[in-house]
């Protein structure tokens with residue numbers, strides 16, 4: 001199967017061929033951990049999870065190495081600690097767990113490596129020393145800065161800007177110790193109250209960009225296949241990652257394919273913490289929106305298009321998923337093969353919308369085993385049919401049937417005819433009725449595979 005991916009670097013869809021055919025290597029920029037992930041933050045996580053799944057499906061589960069970092073040293077974290085009076089480690093630890101729980105609820109697989117920046121400080125220091133030695137960085141007032149002029153021709157290629165345009169257009173911090181306003185921080189000094197590590201330039205901490213370069217190099221080498229992230233990171237973060245990595249390791253070419261997802265928006269503006277127009281993934285989950293519904297809404301739009309979250313989209317997604325789960329449950333469907341059209345759509349630059357459209361076709365033709373396999377490759381059904389897909393509510397007639405059968409079962413039990421009691425219980429389970437024996441009256445619920453005909457039959461066949 002040929003996978004085509006849109007490469008931001010070439011601005012084209014390219015046929016994907018891994019450097020090492022035995023192991024595809026990809027890196028995605030992870031969150032800075034000081035607060036709950038908002039819905040926008042979840043978009044790249046879900047998008048690159050689908051890519052990870054597609055690569056595993058294509059090359060084999062053990063032939064993909066996916067790295068997604070945690071930025072656990074950052075001024076935003078320091079600020080949060082200062083204002084809350086809590087320890088930094090406590091905040092980052094808690095936030096990482098929140099993140100993993102929330103993304104898990106969206107059906108996201110854990111990457112193979114989730115490096116934390118604070119565990120790679122020696123590698124960052126070594127890389128910075130190397131950059132200084134090669135003439136791409138300089139020390140000034142306890143800071144180390146990357147000298148953009150040392151790489152002027154290349155800098156800005158990913159985002160398609162020239163250094164001069166960037167200087168004119170960007171709001172860059174013009175510190176007196178910078179030789180060029182575009183120069184960016186690799187290392188900065190820490191005061192005693194801030195986290196810091198010993199270095200040749202005194203006690204300090206790394207800049208954000210060098211973190212990703214160092215972790216990617218350590219875990220994936222100087223050339224790897226795919227680098228992903230939101231398109232808001234393209235400049236300056238990714239541009240700076242490229243500059244650092246290519247200058248420190250000129251023998252490699254850092255990432256071959258650069259993929260960027262578009263933003264989740266709220267009324268035309270990026271959902272972001274700084275704009276304050278956000279709600280968290282946890283908010284939605286607590287409102288009772290199932291994680292798989294959130295996932296479905298994300299995958300209904302191509303990752304390179306901006307999108308909104310709407311209640312209507314969530315409702316439609318839920319109705320569809322319920323229908324599909326019910327079909328799969330009713331048929332007690334095993335897992336067949338992923339439909340070739342679903343593979344084709346996903347291989348075409350992750351056309352998840354097209355893949356879901358094909359799932360609709362499979363549902364309409366009641367090809368449930370293929371539907372099941374196809375949904376799984378999209379990251380649904382990971383833990384079987386979820387509780388929320390249970391069909392709510394019994395009609396009066398159905399309730400009458402269930403009550404009658406429960407009475408019969410109770411009757412049999414009293415007469416110690418346990419075989420009959422069990423037959424009734426099992427028959428009800430087959431018909432998709434789950435009975436919970438509680439202290440008073442037994443409670444019962446429908447599952448997605450509820451079938452009134454089976455219940456009717458049981459009623460007729462229970463002597």
Ligand SMILES: Nc1ncnc2c1ncn2[C@@H]1O[C@H](COP(=O)(O)OP(=O)(O)OP(=O)(O)O)[C@@H](O)[C@H]1O
Nearest residue numbers: 040041043044229230262263264270271272273274
């Ligand atoms: N609205 C969004 N849609 C899609 N991805 C987003 C959105 N906002 C942030 N991201 C992604 O989430 C990750 C973390 O971003 P970040 O911590 O900068 O969030 P943010 O809300 O933009 O914060 P801030 O407003 O403080 O910059 C990045 O990979 C970024 O690309």
Ligand SMILES: [Zn+2]
Nearest residue numbers: 029030212237
């Ligand atoms: Zn990064």
